Structures are given as structure tokens and as C-alpha cells.
Amino acid sequence: NAGVTQTPKFRILKIGQSMTLQCAQDMNHNYMYWYRQDPGMGLKLIYYSVGAGITDKGEVPNGYNVSRSTTEDFPLRLELAAPSQTSVYFCATQGLAGESEQFFGPGTRLTVL
């Protein structure tokens, strides 16, 4: 099992460009999360999903969009990229309701210039 996979690993964007960060899991987990990690800071929750077709905002959702059409995939869309979105992005999954461990992917390092 691959667990949680994220693509791409690295990306450089120009201001105003758009892109989609991909997250896929083969753990059959209902819950999925997107976090961003800025240098010297902890992770901040962007969006999360409790199952296919259901998404909700986290602490820092502005400038991002998500969709969850399948259990396996949870893409994060950046529209009109800004330098403030330069960060490392992590996707995570969680199993059944009440199970607490979140499993993180390897991350995508995004630079907006």
C-alpha cells in the first residue's frame, strides 16, 4: 500500500497562475485534510473533508478550493497564486470516526514568485 501520495513534490508558480495539488490515498479513509506549513511555524488547516462530496473550511481557507468526488482523492486548487501561498503543503487522512491518528503525505513544496 502506498498510503498517502502527493504530487508534485516541488513546483514554482508565477504570481497569478493557478495549479492543483494532488492527494491520493489507498487506505480507504473517510477523513482527509489539507495543511500548510510555513518556515518555523506549525501546520495550519486549510480545508478538510469527512467523506466524498463533503468539504469544509479550516483555519486558513482563503485563496484555496477543494473537491472530494471520490474517497481516494482530495485535490487542492490554488487560483491566482500569490507570494503568501509559498509554503509546504501536506495532505493527511484519518480512519474511522473517533480514530484519532492522522497519516500525512510527504508534502508538496510550492514557491510563488
Next chain:
Amino acid sequence: GENVEQHPSTLSVQEGDSAVIKCTYSDSASNYFPWYKQELGKGPQLIIDIRSNVGEKKDQRIAVTLNKTAKHFSLHITETQPEDSAVYFCAASSLGAGSYQLTFGKGTKLSVIP
């Protein structure tokens, strides 16, 4: 919302010594407190967690203590080894609709000197 403060930001210890990292939280409704280890270039990985109905939990060389009255919890690593060198994050959350919306501290970079 929840706010989690973590100290120290960096910690250097000699191999074999103990390391202690402390966190405080603000929301008395929080009932779940995990600790994550992040190695360079990787995603965080859960190393231990504690729920609010427990005061202490231990797993081999790692232990976590929780003081709900004071709203603080701590990670204790004994007999440290070079492979313990990493960034450690504490987090706090309350369970909502089956999901945990974690609020993380800013992290502690632990260096174990051989």
C-alpha cells in the same frame, strides 16, 4: 479558536539524556492531544497521543503528561538517541463530527548530540 503555545523552539541534549517539550492550550473543550515527529523532508508522523480522561501515557522511551486544570501537556523522551533528532509538534483538538481539527504548536527542533 484554539491556540497552542510550544516551548522551547530549539533543544540540544547529549545522547542518553532526557528531553522535555512543553505545550499549553487555550480551549478548555479540547480533549485530544497528539505529538508528531517530523524528519527533514518528510510529513509529520504520530508518536504518541493522550486524551483528556488520562493524566499520563507511556510508550517505551516516550511519555506524555496532561494537566487539564492548568491546560498544559508535555512530551518526555528518555535515553535520547541520535535518531530522535527531528522537529516535534504538539497539537490540540476536540472531536467534531468524527474528525479532529488539529491546532498545532510551532514546533521544537530537537538535536541529540552523540
